[in-house]
Every structure is written in C-alpha cells, then in structure tokens.
Amino acid sequence: MSPAATPPHPPVPARRAVVVGAGISGLSIAGQLAADGWAVDVLEQAPGPRPAGYMIDFFGPGFDAAESMGLLPALRRRGVLYDSLRYVDATGRTTARLSMGAFLRASRGRFFSILRPDIEDGLREWLPAAVTVHQSAPVVSVDPGSPGTGGGAPGEPAVVVLREGTRFEADLVVGADGIHSTVRREVFGRGEDTLRLLGYHVAGFIVEDPPLARDLGPVVTLTDSLIRQAGLYALPDGRVAVFAVEATDNPSVPRDQGAHLATAYADLGWRIPAVMERAGDEIYYDVVAQSSCPHWSRGRVVITGDAAYAVSLLAGQGASLALAGSLALARALRAHDGDLGAGLAAYEEQWRPVAETQQAAGRRNATFFVPSGRIGQVVRRVALRIMGLPGVGGVAARRIFASSLPSKGHTGD
Ligand SMILES: Cc1cc2nc3c(=O)[nH]c(=O)nc-3n(C[C@H](O)[C@H](O)[C@H](O)COP(=O)(O)OP(=O)(O)OC[C@H]3O[C@@H](n4cnc5c(N)ncnc54)[C@H](O)[C@@H]3O)c2cc1C
Structure with missing residues (x-):
C-alpha cells in the first residue's frame, strides 16, 4: 500500500x-x-x-x-x-x-x-x-x-x-x-x-545658474550674517542648491514664500538677493x-x-x-x-x-x-x-x- x-x-x-x-x-x-x-x-x-x-x-x-x-x-x-x-x-x-x-x-x-x-x-x-x-x-x-x-x-x-x-x-x-x-x-x-519650535524658518530650493555654479566651484559658500543665513552649493550640472535660515518667532510660514525670501534676504548683499529672486515654485519651506x-x-x-x-x-x-x-x-x-x-x-x-x-x-x-x-x-x-x-x-x-x-x-x- x-x-x-x-x-x-x-x-x-x-x-x-x-x-x-x-x-x-x-x-x-x-x-x-x-x-x-x-x-x-x-x-x-x-x-x-x-x-x-x-x-x-x-x-x-x-x-x-x-x-x-x-x-x-x-x-x-x-x-x-x-x-x-x-x-x-x-x-x-x-x-x-x-x-x-x-x-x-x-x-x-x-x-x-x-x-x-x-x-x-x-x-x-x-x-x-x-x-x-x-x-x-x-x-x-x-x-x-x-x-x-x-x-x-x-x-x-x-x-x-x-x-x-x-x-x-x-x-x-x-x-x-x-x-x-x-x-x-x-x-x-x-x-x-x-x-518644539526652535525659533527659525528654513527654505531650500534649486536654481539653474551655470555661471554662478562655475564661480562657486567645489566650495560650499555660506553668508557670515546675523539673524539670517544663506548657503550655496554648486552642482556638477550647473544648478545651485540654496538654503536659507531665518531667526523668527512666527509659528506660521508665509503664504507667498518666494516673495518672502526675496524681501527677507534682500540686504544680505553679494549674490544672495539675485538668487532669492529666482526661488520659483518648488520651494521647501517650513518652521524649524x-x-x-x-x-x-x-x-x-x-x-x-x-x-x-x-x-x-x-x-x-x-x-x-x-x-x-x-x-x-x-x-x-x-x-x-x-x-x-x-x-x-x-x-x-x-x-x-x-x-x-x-x-x-x-x-x-x-x-x-x-x-x-x-x-x-x-x-x-x-x-x-x-x-x-x-x-x-x-x-x-x-x-x-x-x-x-x-x-x-x-x-x-
Ligand atoms: C519637500 C521636502 C523637502 C525637504 N528638504 C529638506 C532639506 O533640504 N534638508 C533637510 O535637512 N531636510 C529636508 N526635509 C526634511 C527631511 O527630508 C527630513 O528631516 C528627513 O529626511 C526625515 O524624513 P521623513 O521621511 O521622516 O519625513 P519627510 O521627508 O517629511 O517625508 C514625509 C512624507 O510624508 C508625506 N505625507 C505627509 N502627510 C501625509 C499624509 N497625510 N498622507 C500621505 N502622505 C503624507 C509627505 O508628503 C512626505 O513625502 C524636507 C522634507 C520635505 C517633505
């Protein structure tokens, strides 16, 4: 069987x-x-x-x-x-x-x-x-x-x-x-x-700017500034990644973030105001x-x-x-x-x-x-x-x- x-x-x-x-x-x-x-x-x-x-x-x-x-x-x-x-x-x-x-x-x-x-x-x-x-x-x-x-x-x-x-x-x-x-x-x-709000807002965005990317080269560039700071990183393809941090007690983020960046960072000098003007639609923006x-x-x-x-x-x-x-x-x-x-x-x-x-x-x-x-x-x-x-x-x-x-x-x- x-x-x-x-x-x-x-x-x-x-x-x-x-x-x-x-x-x-x-x-x-x-x-x-x-x-x-x-x-x-x-x-x-x-x-x-x-x-x-x-x-x-x-x-x-x-x-x-x-x-x-x-x-x-x-x-x-x-x-x-x-x-x-x-x-x-x-x-x-x-x-x-x-x-x-x-x-x-x-x-x-x-x-x-x-x-x-x-x-x-x-x-x-x-x-x-x-x-x-x-x-x-x-x-x-x-x-x-x-x-x-x-x-x-x-x-x-x-x-x-x-x-x-x-x-x-x-x-x-x-x-x-x-x-x-x-x-x-x-x-x-x-x-x-x-x-826990830490008292800052942060923004990040990327712009196409081959001349700026060339000038920055392989050097991370940060502004030596008070209350706000911007940082630029050139990418190998001619884009530039930008971040921006601002000390503020405001718990809400601005409605028009591009416009806010253009005004809030206008007096940082050097190439920063021109970069902020170009922030465009794809912005990461949040409270820190x-x-x-x-x-x-x-x-x-x-x-x-x-x-x-x-x-x-x-x-x-x-x-x-x-x-x-x-x-x-x-x-x-x-x-x-x-x-x-x-x-x-x-x-x-x-x-x-x-x-x-x-x-x-x-x-x-x-x-x-x-x-x-x-x-x-x-x-x-x-x-x-x-x-x-x-x-x-x-x-x-x-x-x-x-x-x-x-x-x-x-x-x-
Ligand atoms: C667009 C964006 C850009 C960022 N940029 C930076 C940066 O440049 N530098 C940095 O240090 N940190 C950045 N952060 C935060 C960083 O990515 C996070 O700190 C880290 O990577 C932890 O990631 P996470 O996956 O836990 O959260 P997150 O990266 O925030 O991802 C959460 C995901 O959940 C999705 N989500 C939220 N709510 C819902 C819902 N109800 N239903 C379905 N999906 C939902 C969101 O759309 C998002 O894709 C960014 C986050 C985002 C969303």
Whole structure:
C-alpha cells in the first residue's frame, strides 16, 4: 500500500503593511519590510517625487544604515564632494574658510553631500518590486487596531482611510509622514503640540545658474550674517542648491514664500538677493522644529523618522537618522517576529535615546549656526579660524564624527 500523499500546506498569507509617506523614512522602511516578506503599500499625498530641498551632508548612522541596506551605491552615485567651506560678508569677501579634508579623513571617506530629493530618487531605484507606491494618496484617518498577543490571538487589523474614501486594512501601519504627521495626530491625539519650535524658518530650493555654479566651484559658500543665513552649493550640472535660515518667532510660514525670501534676504548683499529672486515654485519651506511624542506605537501603528523624532537642520542629521531609524525598526520587528507589540516596544526602547541625544545637540547648535548678535558672530569666526589651524581641524572633525553616534552599535551591526 502506498503512503497517502501529504496534502500541500496552504500558502501562508503575506503580512500586510501600510506605510504613510514616501519620504526617506517611508521608502526605506517599505523596502526593508518587503525584503522580510511583507506585502507593502506606501501611501503618499504628493502627486509624484518631490524635487524640493537642499543639500544634506551625509555621514554617521545613516551612512552605515545605507551600507547595510545595500543602498549606498545608489546614493554615492548621486553624491557630491566639496573641498572646502567658506563664509563671505556682504561684499563677497571671505571671512573664514575651512578645508573639508579633515572631515573626510576623520570619517575615513564615509562622508559626502547629497540633495534630499536625490536620496529619495536613490531609494526609489533600490525599492523592491513588491512595494506599491500610491501617489496622490493623502491619509486622513487611522484606526490603530490591536496586535493580539504573542501567544497567537489574532487581534484586529489597523485601518487607514484616504481622503477620497479608499480603506486599507493592515497588520502594521508605519507613520512616516514627516514633522506635521497626520498619523501622530490620529493615533496619539498629539499633533503640533508635540512640536518644539526652535525659533527659525528654513527654505531650500534649486536654481539653474551655470555661471554662478562655475564661480562657486567645489566650495560650499555660506553668508557670515546675523539673524539670517544663506548657503550655496554648486552642482556638477550647473544648478545651485540654496538654503536659507531665518531667526523668527512666527509659528506660521508665509503664504507667498518666494516673495518672502526675496524681501527677507534682500540686504544680505553679494549674490544672495539675485538668487532669492529666482526661488520659483518648488520651494521647501517650513518652521524649524523638533517633534517629541510620549509614545511611538499604539496597537498596530508605529511612527518613525520626523513624525516621531525630527531633529531639525540644526542637528544636521535628519536624513541620516531617518535611514538609521528605519533600519532599527526593521531589525526590531525581525528580532520579535510573531510578536508585533514586543517588536515595536523594542524599537522605541533602543532608538528613542539615540534620537533624543541628537535633538539635544541640535538645540545647542542653534546660536552657532545663526548668531543673533555681533558677539555670536565674532565667536563663530574665531572658532572657525581655530578649527582651520593645522592639526586642530582633524581633532574637531573627529569630535563631530564621534558625537554623530557610535554608529555601528546603534544601527545594530
Ligand atoms: C519637500 C521636502 C523637502 C525637504 N528638504 C529638506 C532639506 O533640504 N534638508 C533637510 O535637512 N531636510 C529636508 N526635509 C526634511 C527631511 O527630508 C527630513 O528631516 C528627513 O529626511 C526625515 O524624513 P521623513 O521621511 O521622516 O519625513 P519627510 O521627508 O517629511 O517625508 C514625509 C512624507 O510624508 C508625506 N505625507 C505627509 N502627510 C501625509 C499624509 N497625510 N498622507 C500621505 N502622505 C503624507 C509627505 O508628503 C512626505 O513625502 C524636507 C522634507 C520635505 C517633505
């Protein structure tokens, strides 16, 4: 008698994840969840990839995370290396200069600059086919469901609803929808009240200007100015990436941001007024703020990236921490496979102290970055001159990289 044929196992249904937001956090967690076998839908409110933003210095934990995720080659191809940084006064005269060589050596070459939209572009190229990105998909409500128990009780799915009414049920919802997160507001009842405004507005945009790009060359140029600061980075293709920071207590951003930039920076001199006049339609403009929500997960929902722990440009690590935080989340979920609640709790326990350390560093940097008075400006000039002395630059750079987190440990390597 032949043995009875073993019945085939029924296919295990894929776990479904919905990621809200196709920024750096959203795309990076989506790709990692898909690699772990999740079926992933990314819901993004914008109609397509967003071209706005400025140049980001990319190093530290995000660099290590990108390497672990296999993303680094796609980012390096889009990166740019600058050889120095200089401050200029209103006549264009150089008031301080720093070589980037010390930074490159201290990071052992693990440092480059990259436009924010180019990080997203690299992530989209890296994304596995199993991820579906829905553009023009603004999320308006989220029900967190319940994860059940590690012992096998199923719980309830989370439900995400788009503005036009489409519903998505999911085993996991990741709120990666930025500093003004809808997911944070819906699930934790905490919105803008979790934002710590740091007293600045920031703008970033890109202009086509081959003559200016040629004049700037491989030198990051920043204005040595009070209350406001503008910075210019030439790109190899003749474009120039501009950022502008203004000290202001206004909690709302101007309605006509282009017009505001043209007026607010008109007296900075040198080439700045002409550049600001050309800001155009694609401007990234926001308040400079940090988010801090008392909880990062509830039911089947977790928040990550700026939605959970925005550090702001004053910490200079937002994109880096977005990538590294998503790697920490993916690893915690993998380590607690089958127990979602435990995975989400482990993520927060590991990553919150890292993010909060960077937030504190960002707050300390504020007055150095944009001095409000002559004394602060002189202190910055002196500090930069000292950093430019032979031997000192290397020590300072090593300090900066050391304080940018003992990266391997924190990304879980
Ligand atoms: C257009 C833009 C330009 C930026 N430029 C810079 C820059 O030049 N330098 C810098 O340091 N930082 C910049 N930032 C912030 C920086 O990208 C973040 O600090 C960091 O990368 C963390 O990214 P994140 O993915 O957590 O959040 P974000 O980059 O803010 O991404 C959040 C995404 O969620 C989407 N979203 C928001 N609400 C919803 C909703 N209800 N439904 C669906 N989707 C939603 C947003 O459209 C966005 O694509 C920029 C952000 C944006 C959105």
